[in-house]
Amino acid sequence: MTPAPYPIGLIHYTNVAPILDYLQVPGGVDVIRGVPTQMNEALLTGRVSMANISAVEFIRNADVLSALPDFSVSVLGAVYSVNLFHRRPWGDLRGGRIALTAQSATSVALLEVLLRETGVQATLERAEGSALELLDQGYDGVLRIGDDALREWYDVVGPIGEEVSMLDLPHQKHGVTVTDLAHRWFVLTGHPFAFAVWAYRKDAPPPHALLQAMRVSRRAGIGQLAEVSERHARRLGLPERVVQHYLWNFRYHLEAPDRLGLAEFADKVLPGHAPLEFGTGLHALTP
Template identity: 30%
Template sequence: MTLRIGEIEYANIQPFFDKLDRPQLVAEGFQLTTDVPSRINQKLAGGSVDLAGISSFSYAQHAEDYSILPDLSVSSKGEVRSLYLFSKVPIDQLNEKGVALTASSATTVHLLKIILLSFYELNVQYHTMKPNLDEMLLTHDAALLIGDDAIRAARTANNLYMYDLGELWYQHTGLPMSYAVFAVRNEVLSTHENELEKIYQALVNSKQLSESNQYQDLSKRFTLKQGGTFDFWQSYFQNLWYHFNEENKRGLLYYYKLAYEYGFLSKSIHSISVWSKVHS
């Protein structure tokens, strides 16, 4: 048995997967499973995958069981353009109003709650719904969409206020926000070290090849797959941060601090365990 890899199906994490030699990995026994963030989170927590790109919030919930792979994340320093609060009224008028939430990502749901509580001092009523903007806004004053759902909705969201959560976070903290990280279950570190190093290097190589190509191949693929323009997709990928350094860590730890203070996390997170057994 070799490693089972969880792959989030959203565009924003695809630079790590687009240039993988999938037939070769499968031939060597690696298994790749694709799903939305919430279900990939569950699969890693349940042990049905060994390594995955997961919501940053999910890492905090299982910090004692996971280690993060170095220099891999989906982050932004400012706008992210795929995490939007769509609102019928200005954000500071949402107090005591209803907000519909997507169920797709714990990180972004709690980021929105932190932003509204900590930065705007708003109390709102939340309800989780399927990610359909029109249906969400039939019964709510605002709606949160993420990932590809948010990108599609933003194209036709006329007469609505749109708030980019990455931009709001950066405006109020001056810190980057990491939405997804790559985590590995700790029991794999010693039992599958060679396989872990191989898949880690494959993810790094895919990221580097995508970047050196200026994300052209990815941009063409998503223009055909989801619409929009090539220029939009290229600038979208170029705007994201795909590393995980000390500044990312500071931003994520501050997010965890606020999440704990507001009761979204049951335990305080003071450090992030990063896997270090990487050979050149």
């Protein structure tokens, strides 16, 4: 009897393009695609057996999930695509209303941690729309994530000429401030922030052929980052050098600093959480 295909969930934001753009899915693997909240639900219900899911859902479900030991979507410092847009200073958001995206549980949890750690109490509400639209509707802050957040950040602060260093990109213009939550986490903790991990159900570890294909794809994507950036810059309608800077900021290996940041986030967001487990036996395959 032929075994059933191994189902995986993929969230194909631009930030994982260096891992996924060159992925040759091996035989015996089925792919389902969606946004983070959809893939979280698919993994937890068993619709898929592995997915690149929100880090906070991995933390909350550490009793049933393990994570690949060498894959993450992490960043040390600014990420540019997890942004709080606001017109009042951060401290003046106290008592205000903040609109939240429905697409990412981790970004919402990170915002809650940062507000709490800085003594800012605000009302968080679900609302969909662009950052400027929601600010104009009366919200004091708007959380935006992913490709939309990257484009809307550039809409606010751009255009950015060649004379501007990519290490000194603006985050404020025309009365709108774009607070990068990953940068604020780094200032608070000194650690990278892991937005996503590649988690799998403990009762359904991934086949080796899939892990090998993912590692080969990552090596190709990182090695051809200029080509990846050019392709996605056209799709996003952004300058190629901005997208390339965005992508080379990411850490796609779950290294010791990333695990430290993930552990600190876990302690802050869910004290007393189950131990985080990583499939150390899966390290053996290369590259």
